[in-house]
Amino acid sequence: MTDSELERYIKLYRANVIGAALCYVKNTSDAEDIAQDVFFRLYTYTGTFESDEHTKAWLLRCTINLSKSLLRSHWYKFSLPLEAAGEKAHFDIAESDGLLQVMSRITKRNRIALYMYYYEGYSTSEIAEMTGTNVDTVSARLSRGRKQLKSLLIKERRRSDDELQRFF
Amino acid sequence: MMNYKDFFENALCEAFTKAPFSDDEQMFNIVKERTSNMEKKKLRSKKPAVIAASIAAAAALTVSAGAALNWDINALFGDMFGKKSAEQNIMPYIDTDSPQNAQFVAVENTYQNIGFDYSRYGKELDMSYDGEGYILNLKGVMGEGRVIYLIYDIVFDDENDTLPKEGFTEWEPTCILDTTDNLGRSLEDSLIRKVGNTYTYCSHMTASDDLYGKTLTVDFKGIRRIVPATSVKLDYDYTDIDRYEADFKAEIPIDFESNAPSRNIVLNEPITVYEQQVNGKLKPVDSVLYDMTITPFTCTYSFCTNGKVFGKAECYFTDPITFTFGNGTELIQMDNMTRTDANTDTQTGFLEFDQPVEPDDIVSVTIDGKTIPLK
Structure with missing residues (x-):
C-alpha cells in the first residue's frame, strides 16, 4: 500500500475504527492503540481491496478481532496505559x-x-x-x-x- | 422515537471532543514509524511461544479411529442437556435485573428422556493433546442436521490450583468449532461434569445448513478461568485470569449416518406472536402458524402475519412454547425468537430442545396459552 493510500484511508475511516474499538474497551488510550494496530496491519497488508466499502469492512473486522484479543490478554487486566502515568491525559469513558x-x-x-x-x-x-x-x-x-x-x-x-x- | 444512529454519533462526538486521540497526520506518522520498526516489534512479540506450542501440539496429538474405547457415548452425552456456558452462568451475578437475563429464569419441565440412545446420532473419538499444565481429550461427537455437540475433557495437572477463588469462578475453554465450508455457526462451551481435576465440557455448534458430510474443525485456543468483572474499568461482563494458551487443531469428519427421525406437521393454526418494538416493548400480533418440523434435538416452525412482508432483522417472540407428550409430561422451551434477514412474508423459528425428544411422542404444542394438537 502506498503512503497516499494509507493517508486517505486514515482520513476516511479513522473515526469508524476508533468508534468500533470504543465498543469493546473502556478507555480512549486502548482504542487509540487498537486503531494504530489496525492501520499498521492495513499498511502492511499484501492483499487487494475491491472498493472503499471492502476496505472499511476489512478495517472494522480487524478492529473487532484486535479488540477481542486485547480483552482476552492476561496482561491487559494488570497493566496501566502509558497515559495513566501522567504523560498524557487519560480518559476513561466509564467515568465520563x-x-x-x-x-x-x-x-x-x-x-x-x-x-x-x-x-x-x-x-x-x-x-x-x-x-x-x-x-x-x-x-x-x-x-x-x-x-x-x-x-x-x-x-x-x-x-x-x-x-x-x-x-x- | 429514539434514533440509534444519532445516539452513537453524539456519543462518539463526545469521545472525540473529550479524549486526546491522535489526529489523521499523527496516526499516519505513527503507522509509518511502526512499519520501519517492524522487525524489532516481531522480536518483542509473543509469537515464538505460540509457534513452540504449535510444534508441541503436533507432536502430542494422537488420533485413532475405530479403536475400543473406555468411555460410553450414552454416559458422555447423557449429562449435557440443560447445562449453561460459563458466560451464561456468570451473567446473573453481574446484573440480575437486566432484561437479557430473563432467559435464566428456571422453568419446571416434567418431561425427561432418560433412556435416549445417543449412540444412534454420533460416534466416539480418541484424540488427545498434551498441553502445558493440562491434557485435552476429545471423546465424542454427536448431532443431527444443523446441530453438533462435541464432548471433551480437560485434565489439569495436580499442581494446578483448580479450586474456586473468592466469589464465583468457572473454567472455560476457548475452543472454536467450524466446518470446512465455513457455514454460519453459534458456539457455546458448557461445563457438564467436574471430578477432581478433570473438567468435562460440551461444545455446541448450530450451523445454518445441514452438517452431514462436512468436516468439523476444532481449533482449541486455550483455557481461562472467568470471573465477574469487579471494576467498570475492566470488562463490564466478565474478565478472565489464568489463561492457558494452546494451538491445537483437529479435523473430525461428520460421517456418521443420519438416523434422526423427522416429523413434519402442517398446521395452519392462528396464534399470537409478539413483535419486538424499537422501544423494547412487545406488541401482540395475530399470525398463522404454518408448520412445524420436529427432530430429536430441534424444532423448526414458520408463521406469517396477514400477508405482511417482514423487514430486515425484524424479531418476534413466541415464548414460551410448551410441548406435551403422550404420557402427560411437558417440555417448556423459553427464549424462542424468530427473525428474518431478507424481505419475506414468512418468519422462521428454530429452537433446540433442552433435552432430546422422541418426535412421535409429542401430542400437542402450546404457544401463548393456545394448545394445538399435533396429528
Missing part, C-alpha cells in the same frame, strides 16, 4: 458522563451489534460474519441492546442532562 457513559454501560456484545447495525449500517448477516457468530445471535443482541439502551437512558434521564433529553 452523558451519552458516552450510557454507551459504555450497554453490555459489550450488544453494544457492538447496535453500533455496527445502526451506526455503520451493516446487515445482521454481515455483523455475524465480522463478529464470528451467527445471524440469530446478532438479532438477539440487537433486540437486547435496544432494550438495555432504552432502560439506561430512562435511568440517566433523571440527571436532567440536556443531551440525554434529546432522545425522548
Whole structure:
C-alpha cells in the first residue's frame, strides 16, 4: 500500500475504527492503540481491496478481532496505559458522563451489534460474519441492546442532562 | 422515537471532543514509524511461544479411529442437556435485573428422556493433546442436521490450583468449532461434569445448513478461568485470569449416518406472536402458524402475519412454547425468537430442545396459552 493510500484511508475511516474499538474497551488510550494496530496491519497488508466499502469492512473486522484479543490478554487486566502515568491525559469513558457513559454501560456484545447495525449500517448477516457468530445471535443482541439502551437512558434521564433529553 | 444512529454519533462526538486521540497526520506518522520498526516489534512479540506450542501440539496429538474405547457415548452425552456456558452462568451475578437475563429464569419441565440412545446420532473419538499444565481429550461427537455437540475433557495437572477463588469462578475453554465450508455457526462451551481435576465440557455448534458430510474443525485456543468483572474499568461482563494458551487443531469428519427421525406437521393454526418494538416493548400480533418440523434435538416452525412482508432483522417472540407428550409430561422451551434477514412474508423459528425428544411422542404444542394438537 502506498503512503497516499494509507493517508486517505486514515482520513476516511479513522473515526469508524476508533468508534468500533470504543465498543469493546473502556478507555480512549486502548482504542487509540487498537486503531494504530489496525492501520499498521492495513499498511502492511499484501492483499487487494475491491472498493472503499471492502476496505472499511476489512478495517472494522480487524478492529473487532484486535479488540477481542486485547480483552482476552492476561496482561491487559494488570497493566496501566502509558497515559495513566501522567504523560498524557487519560480518559476513561466509564467515568465520563452523558451519552458516552450510557454507551459504555450497554453490555459489550450488544453494544457492538447496535453500533455496527445502526451506526455503520451493516446487515445482521454481515455483523455475524465480522463478529464470528451467527445471524440469530446478532438479532438477539440487537433486540437486547435496544432494550438495555432504552432502560439506561430512562435511568440517566433523571440527571436532567440536556443531551440525554434529546432522545425522548 | 429514539434514533440509534444519532445516539452513537453524539456519543462518539463526545469521545472525540473529550479524549486526546491522535489526529489523521499523527496516526499516519505513527503507522509509518511502526512499519520501519517492524522487525524489532516481531522480536518483542509473543509469537515464538505460540509457534513452540504449535510444534508441541503436533507432536502430542494422537488420533485413532475405530479403536475400543473406555468411555460410553450414552454416559458422555447423557449429562449435557440443560447445562449453561460459563458466560451464561456468570451473567446473573453481574446484573440480575437486566432484561437479557430473563432467559435464566428456571422453568419446571416434567418431561425427561432418560433412556435416549445417543449412540444412534454420533460416534466416539480418541484424540488427545498434551498441553502445558493440562491434557485435552476429545471423546465424542454427536448431532443431527444443523446441530453438533462435541464432548471433551480437560485434565489439569495436580499442581494446578483448580479450586474456586473468592466469589464465583468457572473454567472455560476457548475452543472454536467450524466446518470446512465455513457455514454460519453459534458456539457455546458448557461445563457438564467436574471430578477432581478433570473438567468435562460440551461444545455446541448450530450451523445454518445441514452438517452431514462436512468436516468439523476444532481449533482449541486455550483455557481461562472467568470471573465477574469487579471494576467498570475492566470488562463490564466478565474478565478472565489464568489463561492457558494452546494451538491445537483437529479435523473430525461428520460421517456418521443420519438416523434422526423427522416429523413434519402442517398446521395452519392462528396464534399470537409478539413483535419486538424499537422501544423494547412487545406488541401482540395475530399470525398463522404454518408448520412445524420436529427432530430429536430441534424444532423448526414458520408463521406469517396477514400477508405482511417482514423487514430486515425484524424479531418476534413466541415464548414460551410448551410441548406435551403422550404420557402427560411437558417440555417448556423459553427464549424462542424468530427473525428474518431478507424481505419475506414468512418468519422462521428454530429452537433446540433442552433435552432430546422422541418426535412421535409429542401430542400437542402450546404457544401463548393456545394448545394445538399435533396429528
